[in-house]
Amino acid sequence: MILKIALDTPLRRTFDYLPPVCAGAGAGATPGRNEELKPGLRVRVPFGRRHVQGVLVGLAEESPLPTHKLRAALAIIDVEPVFDAVTFDLLCWAADYYHHPIGEVFAAALPASLRDGQATVHVTQHWDLTAAGRLEFETPSARRGAEQGRLVNWLATNGPQTREQLMGEFKAASLRALAKRGWIAAVPAAPAPAAPVAAGPLATGASRSAVASEVTLNDAQSEAVGRIAGSLSRFAAFLLFGVTGSGKTEVYLRLIARVIAAGDQALVLVPEIALTPQLIERFRARFDVAVAVLHSGLAGTERRDAWRDAHNGRAGIVIGTRSAVFASLPRLGVIIVDEEHDASYKQHEGFRYSARDLAVLRAQRAGVPIVLGSATPSLETLENVAQGRYTRLSLPERPGAARAPQMRLVDLKGQASENGLSQVAMRSIRRHLDAGAQVIVFLNRRGYAPTLFCNHCGWIAPCAHCDARMTLHRRAAELRCHHCGARAPVPLVCAACGHALLPVGHGTERVEETLQRLFPDAPLARLDRDTAGVRGGAGAVLARVHSGEARILIGTQMLTKGHHFPDVSLVVILDADQGLFASDYRATERLAQTIVQVAGRAGRAARAGEVLIQTEFPEHPLLNRLITAGYEDFALAALAERRAAQWPPFSRLALLRAEARDVARVEEFLRAAAALAQEPAIKLLGPASALLARRADHFRAHLLIEAAERGELQRFLARWLERVTALPRPAGLRWSIDVDPLEVD
Numbered sequence: 001m002i003l004k005i006a007l008d009t010p011l012r013r014t015f016d017y018l019p020p021v022c023a024g025a026g027a028g029a030t031p032g033r034n035e036e037l038k039p040g041l042r043v044r045v046p047f048g049r050r051h052v053q054g055v056l057v058g059l060a061e062e063s064p065l066p067t068h069k070l071r072a073a074l075a076i077i078d079v080e081p082v083f084d085a086v087t088f089d090l091l092c093w094a095a096d097y098y099h100h101p102i103g104e105v106f107a108a109a110l111p112a113s114l115r116d117g118q119a120t121v122h123v124t125q126h127w128d129l130t131a132a133g134r135l136e137f138e139t140p141s142a143r144r145g146a147e148q149g150r151l152v153n154w155l156a157t158n159g160p161q162t163r164e165q166l167m168g169e170f171k172a173a174s175l176r177a178l179a180k181r182g183w184i185a186a187v188p189a190a191p192a193p194a195a196p197v198a199a200g201p202l203a204t205g206a207s208r209s210a211v212a213s214e215v216t217l218n219d220a221q222s223e224a225v226g227r228i229a230g231s232l233s234r235f236a237a238f239l240l241f242g243v244t245g246s247g248k249t250e251v252y253l254r255l256i257a258r259v260i261a262a263g264d265q266a267l268v269l270v271p272e273i274a275l276t277p278q279l280i281e282r283f284r285a286r287f288d289v290a291v292a293v294l295h296s297g298l299a300g301t302e303r304r305d306a307w308r309d310a311h312n313g314r315a316g317i318v319i320g321t322r323s324a325v326f327a328s329l330p331r332l333g334v335i336i337v338d339e340e341h342d343a344s345y346k347q348h349e350g351f352r353y354s355a356r357d358l359a360v361l362r363a364q365r366a367g368v369p370i371v372l373g374s375a376t377p378s379l380e381t382l383e384n385v386a387q388g389r390y391t392r393l394s395l396p397e398r399p400g401a402a403r404a405p406q407m408r409l410v411d412l413k414g415q416a417s418e419n420g421l422s423q424v425a426m427r428s429i430r431r432h433l434d435a436g437a438q439v440i441v442f443l444n445r446r447g448y449a450p451t452l453f454c455n456h457c458g459w460i461a462p463c464a465h466c467d468a469r470m471t472l473h474r475r476a477a478e479l480r481c482h483h484c485g486a487r488a489p490v491p492l493v494c495a496a497c498g499h500a501l502l503p504v505g506h507g508t509e510r511v512e513e514t515l516q517r518l519f520p521d522a523p524l525a526r527l528d529r530d531t532a533g534v535r536g537g538a539g540a541v542l543a544r545v546h547s548g549e550a551r552i553l554i555g556t557q558m559l560t561k562g563h564h565f566p567d568v569s570l571v572v573i574l575d576a577d578q579g580l581f582a583s584d585y586r587a588t589e590r591l592a593q594t595i596v597q598v599a600g601r602a603g604r605a606a607r608a609g610e611v612l613i614q615t616e617f618p619e620h621p622l623l624n625r626l627i628t629a630g631y632e633d634f635a636l637a638a639l640a641e642r643r644a645a646q647w648p649p650f651s652r653l654a655l656l657r658a659e660a661r662d663v664a665r666v667e668e669f670l671r672a673a674a675a676l677a678q679e680p681a682i683k684l685l686g687p688a689s690a691l692l693a694r695r696a697d698h699f700r701a702h703l704l705i706e707a708a709e710r711g712e713l714q715r716f717l718a719r720w721l722e723r724v725t726a727l728p729r730p731a732g733l734r735w736s737i738d739v740d741p742l743e744v745d
Contacts, residue, residue: 002063003073005043005054008107008115012099012725015054016063017045018072040081040088044074044117053077053117055106057092082110082120082311083328086366091326094358097714098739099721100351108351109326111303118304120311126160127175133183147174152183215250215399224393225254231369232258232333237360239340239385240373241632242395243404244600245564248373249279251395252336253286255371260289260316264333268319269359271342272561273297277539279319279338289316294324297535322347322355325362335363339561340372340381341593343742352738375600376593376631379639380649398604405571405602405609407627411618419514420506420574425612426518428570433522433551437569437607441511441554442598444578446528447471447480448510449503454494461491461501467694472503473530474510484696511574512554525550527558560597566605571598573613580620583691584745585647588622589638595623596631648740652713655741656703656724657690660733663699669733670703676723682707682716691745698734704744713739 004014019037041056051074063070081088091109095102107115114120129137129152137156151170155161166175178184217225228238228251242248256266270279273295283291292306292315309315311328318327322345337345337359345355356372363370372381372390384390398404410424417423420443429439451469452461461470463481470479470488479488494501503510508528515524525541532538538558544550545565553559553568579591595613603609615623625634643650656673658666670687677684683706690700707713721737729735 294320
């Protein structure tokens, strides 16, 4: 019998091993018995000169290698697979679909400590008498002190005890002394498997304070809950298309209440780490069940413990970002993908998967419903609704007295402005502050200024490692490249001619400085990657806003993602033109989503909302369509354009990316790869340089592969990538394949 093991390596294959000579530490199984060697078990194996952990993918009767050349596995780590059957199959499918090494796919689905072989259940150390200790108990000796003798008698009478239990009665020195003599030893004792999620009084959807404290659902919300709940225990995909502030989260809560009441688990995906504290608070206030949180911002032990709680069934609700789609949930009852349109659900490095798309497939294979919620659904999701694959549920109005904000364009041409703030915006900010409201100023550009400029010779501070300019961060007194992370001190004078340098343009830091000067009576808070990068930084900023301490909130894209600020009545969008003329075919879709999402932060309670969109192009049809007809009208027009141009979702794309320090090697490799793709049904574009051709001292280029159908593209990639892998690869060149890319520039 041959073990097919997936290892965390960039090689696109599994590795063959013989079963271990003796049972593994965690297994207790007899090697050679097929029924005990299940796919999904972790296995410790020799690999080169190292011992590494892999995942058992399957069994075979023979190997391409002679048996005498195969090495034996060292141990089977687990008794039961670390993935439930649906998740295991999903990971295998994802490795094939995204054409990524299967070992790296499994590694991406596990916390680092579990990749290193730690137990999948929390193991409590218990102290117990050894055989020598029991003999010592039966034949008292003068070799031990009085307290040591009492400790031996205690364990003989009471059985194994945890360290915490013993420390209540005995000194740590006595414990160490007996352990050193070999009379006691620590033994692992795993807890019993968790019981199914209890359907207690709070699991029915009641608030901890009182049932009456729940929000009363409007008709649209009630219909959405009823329609989705009617599909529990079977697969169905729903688009919950609700305007910003329409109460989508309350629909999620009511639906999850029914799932918890049935003893099942709910998986909730969110696009941004900063959103999780807000959601966790609402979920823990509503439900008397454990809530596990999974995202990259957690410490290693926190992520491991959350994964364990999900895997062992203790957590009734799992909330997480992209990678949480792989969490092992034995009793999955529903999947919710909040802000399903968000690009953060697509992994852009390494294993380039779409968490949203895999969530739909996981729900289908698990036989449970999935809810995709958004006020600005992606064009792919809207097309799935049009084709009957998803059911649309609409929340067209905000509940209670809240109303959609009034949006208007502010023409910047011929108007005086101050660091990006027009006179109209400044007057409106003062008016809303005087009325006791809060204000959001949105600018999707962090730092103080996009660059430093010499108006004498025209020198612009460049990044030494990228085809990009360095951004000035005045508070940190340094220049930063937002592409490769390079940092440099701020020069005092121009490096070319010695004249003074000027900051050109404005970022969130500069706008914050301007607002502080213009409105000294209004405390400010800033939410961007710089302030949120500090542990707990995003939570501290949001707490200041929710408490009312901060009257003006300035921020970047992070502000668009589901935040609820009931006292915000004005949103000012600076530099709304960034996406109007971009080369990426998705740019206008993203711009429309950003504008609608950030505008939706205004007027979510009793205060009327106002949105000002500053632009140099007030006549642009996209902007006018958005403010007069709304997002859905824009989306339908954008879908018609995509259909005419045969861009996704009306075709299928993949991108072969390559990079190296030598641009000639990149071009040579891509031309060789293109020469291997002689199939009439497949269209290849390129090689072409990336929009940012040099990043971190590497030159980057790509080939765009286009096919009319998904299956057609997949069959081509399976054949072609084998040949590409066999191409001679110059030293230092890296390449990757991105299936269903969100960015093709």
